[in-house]
Amino acid sequence: MEKKKNNSTSVVLTIVGVATLLVALVGATFAYFTASSTSSGQKVDAGKLEVVSTLGDTSQTNIMPTTWDSATISNNDSNDNIAKFTLTVDGGATDVRGAVYDLSITGAVNTTTVNNGVAEQGGDESDVKYQLVKNGEVKATGDFTNLTAKSILTGQTLTGSTEDEYTLYVYILEDNTNQDKLQGATVSVKMIANAYTPKIGG
């Protein structure tokens, strides 16, 4: 009989213990006093990415086959047969971190028939070359063969203060053969700047 009583006491104590534990776990809901605080609004602004590429006009006209001075780039500036275009890449209002830009080029050579008494022979768009130069250093070079949105420079840092200036040189490389098909041609070119924030390291 005495033993039964002890068992009942143990059951009661167990129940009380478990109940106390539950109360402890859900704590605040059984608090006597409560308080709450909400901070002021914290604004979250996403960064802005902007890029503007501007290609200037050239003062050269009626260019003829010529040579490129790769030893002293600045010497090409005084060559009237090399068209020079100023390319500016502006970061605009970019404020996003880690932005970069790539440059692509699109160009074409539109030939025409010239009636100057010679059979037009020799010369094609592969003779028309470009050189992209920044601060006296050639960044990209190539010719006008199938020149459509060709990527020529990648991963250039872009910020809101970016005003990168390049010079794009366009010329007909003299190959000491007839290049008459290029007489009276119009060479067109445009530059495309693509800016982005890379996922890795961005």
Add this chain to the structure above:
Amino acid sequence: MEKENQGNGNKALLLVIGAATFITAMVGATFAYFSATSTSDQKTVTTATSNITVTADNNTVTNIRPTTWNEANKDTDTEIVKMTVSVDGTSTASGRYSLTMNQPTINIGSIASDQGVVGDFKWAAYDEEGNQLVAPTSMAASQTNTLIPGKDKSGYTNDYTATGASPVTIDDEYYVYVWIENKNADQNNLQEVSFDLTFTGSGTTSTN
């Protein structure tokens, strides 16, 4: 055994996830978060057209008769062909051209074999400063002659230079004299002989 299989399965899954992560990292830019693009205006540059024009201003004297050539005092019985060579449409002040005289077949009379031959027709060429380019030469039945000798590159024999804004235009003058050399004998086969001389200019912008 079952545990070992399960462990291998986990490893494979981790490898797949790792590889996917690596590929994503490698192609980076294509998964850019933000992007912007700008295409510049299209700009153009024109290439030159090289033109050369030869204009022959002849017939200052007609109905020539046998005479004696005197370089210092070219008489009126020499046919003077004045040519103007124009090179234009180029943007630089240098280039090269050649000038040739094309002479057709000369048909003379047949009065008598000793009364004049084609070779009695002579010609000589000078530039506008009076420099002799071709010394007195007998004409052949037909021939083509280079008028401006002295240069030897690619058949373009005469460098030109000029100054001024693009396009450059130059006008060079040349004179060809044609006469019948007086043989102090009958030259009746040459009476009323007529032929046309033509002149061809070829130009290049290359001076290499």
